[in-house]
Amino acid sequence: MSQRTLVLLKPDAVRRGLVGEILGRIEAKAGWTLGALELRTLERDTLEQHYAEHVGKPFYEPLVEFMSSGPVVALVVEGERVVEGVRRLTGPTDPIAAEPGSIRGDFGTITRENLIHASDSEESAERELKIFFPGLA
Ligand code: CMP
Numbered sequence: 001m002s003q004r005t006l007v008l009l010k011p012d013a014v015r016r017g018l019v020g021e022i023l024g025r026i027e028a029k030a031g032w033t034l035g036a037l038e039l040r041t042l043e044r045d046t047l048e049q050h051y052a053e054h055v056g057k058p059f060y061e062p063l064v065e066f067m068s069s070g071p072v073v074a075l076v077v078e079g080e081r082v083v084e085g086v087r088r089l090t091g092p093t094d095p096i097a098a099e100p101g102s103i104r105g106d107f108g109t110i111t112r113e114n115l116i117h118a119s120d121s122e123e124s125a126e127r128e129l130k131i132f133f134p135g136l137a
Contacts, residue, residue: 004035004078005086006128008117011070013107014039019073019108022103022116025089032079041071059112062073066112074132083125086118 009019025117026032047064054060066109076088091098097117108114119125129136 002078002080003054003122003125004076005119005125006117006132007077007084007086007119008085008132009073009075009091010115010117011066012110012113013115016023018107018109018115021107023073023075025103026077026086027080029085029089031075031093032082035076035078036136037073037075039071039073042068044068046065046131050128056120063112075137076129076133083119083122087120090116090118095131 009022013019027034036108047067048055051060051063051067054063067103079085086102091102091104093104093114094111095104098105098108100106103116104114119128
């Protein structure tokens with residue numbers, strides 16, 4: 001089933017020069033395509049919408065600070081079972097718990113600075129795509 005999902009390469013990934021490496025892993029999956037791609041510094045308002053479910057949690061303020069500390073790469077990935085598929089490539093939130101071979105497992109150590117965001121369901125993807133790419137059909 002063809003789907004689309006929102007991916008953010010977080011400021012740590014951009015600062016560390018890992019954009020090519022991470023994009024390469026996504027692009028290499030058979031049949032997946034990039035629907036949009038943009039380097040962008042995020043406003044607080046955008047992050048408040050994106051992380052609405054985390055407002056008030058202890059990690060929320062440092063997260064917003066981090067996510068606006070430098071540009072991110074925002075992209076739309078389209079293709080067969082891409083929501084589950086990108087999450088599998090990404091690995092779980094805590095990079096130390098993430099399997100080697102996953103993006104977080106290979107490159108991350110810090111829970112906040114875990115390199116990449118990927119929508120966790122088709123419903124989340126549609127909600128998040130409206131925030132980051134409102135012009136998309
Ligand atoms: P992600 O799963 O993409 O979206 C929520 C983000 O909040 C998560 O990645 C981390 O960047 C951050 N986060 C979640 N839990 C914690 C935590 N316990 N401590 C610090 N940051 C967190």
